[in-house]
Amino acid sequence: MAYKAESSNTKKRKRRNLRNLLWSIGLLFLLIASGFLLYWAYNSDSDMVRSLFGYESLTQPTTPPTRTPTVSPTPTPSPTPQPVNGTIIIDPGHGGSDVGCEAEDGTKEKDVTLQIAEALRDKLEDMEYAVFLTREDDHYVSQSERAKLVTDKSADLLISLHINSYSDTSVQGMEVLYAEDDNAKLLSKLILNDLIKQTGSVDRGVKEDTSIWLLTNAEAPSCCILMGFMTNDTDRTNLLNFVFRTEIVDGIAKGIDLYINRK
Numbered sequence: 001m002a003y004k005a006e007s008s009n010t011k012k013r014k015r016r017n018l019r020n021l022l023w024s025i026g027l028l029f030l031l032i033a034s035g036f037l038l039y040w041a042y043n044s045d046s047d048m049v050r051s052l053f054g055y056e057s058l059t060q061p062t063t064p065p066t067r068t069p070t071v072s073p074t075p076t077p078s079p080t081p082q083p084v085n086g087t088i089i090i091d092p093g094h095g096g097s098d099v100g101c102e103a104e105d106g107t108k109e110k111d112v113t114l115q116i117a118e119a120l121r122d123k124l125e126d127m128e129y130a131v132f133l134t135r136e137d138d139h140y141v142s143q144s145e146r147a148k149l150v151t152d153k154s155a156d157l158l159i160s161l162h163i164n165s166y167s168d169t170s171v172q173g174m175e176v177l178y179a180e181d182d183n184a185k186l187l188s189k190l191i192l193n194d195l196i197k198q199t200g201s202v203d204r205g206v207k208e209d210t211s212i213w214l215l216t217n218a219e220a221p222s223c224c225i226l227m228g229f230m231t232n233d234t235d236r237t238n239l240l241n242f243v244f245r246t247e248i249v250d251g252i253a254k255g256i257d258l259y260i261n262r263k
């Protein structure tokens with residue numbers, strides 16, 4: 001009986017141990033399973049999983065990250081080409097050793113023609129003309145070099161600037177010379193007309209003169225503007241006056257513009 005009782009107790013103890021072991025195995029299995037479940041859920045991108053577990057996956061979506069596009073340096077825009085109404089060659093008479101006419105006070109034709117040419121260039125450039133000078137400073141330029149610039153630039157016009165002189169110092173006023181060309185004659189008339197309007201100078205008219213080499217050889221309508229007499233006190237004083245020079249420039253520019261836009 002004692003054996004039986006002992007044997008019965010042993011059986012019970014064994015059964016209890018077995019039950020405990022099974023519980024332990026079951027618990028361990030549950031722990032491992034829930035571990036796997038958590039691991040899978042944690043690494044999953046599924047929306048369902050995210051909604052179930054209420055977290056945002058740390059794994060980034062496979063879509064590539066948005067990058068700030070590499071901005072290539074913007075090329076400097078080339079300046080918008082200005083509309084060009086025409087190409088004008090301005091020829092400041094004389095230069096260098098060729099002084100032109102000279103007043104008793106030392107005023108030299110070559111200096112006055114260059115200064116007025118520069119002002120006329122600025123004015124015409126403001127009016128959107130392409131302008132080239134046969135000389136930009138005080139040096140000698142041959143007549144053939146001056147004519148060549150007209151050809152090289154395919155110029156529409158040549159405007160040569162000079163100052164008159166005469167033995168009779170009372171003679172004064174402005175005149176414009178041209179050579180054997182109707183267009184040059186029209187150009188001369190339009191320029192002189194506005195020159196007289198602007199300056200109020202004495203109008204000595206337009207004159208045909210075939211003796212001036214540049215007028216007969218330049219490959220564009222050409223004229224020679226005689227802006228006054230260096231030998232006349234009134235003209236000379238005016239030619240050295242800033243306001244009067246501005247009026248000369250305005251008159252010539254207006255005449256050129258009328259000629260270019262005459263059609």
Ligand SMILES: [Zn+2]
Pocket residue numbers: 093094100101109161162163
């Ligand atoms: Zn001259």
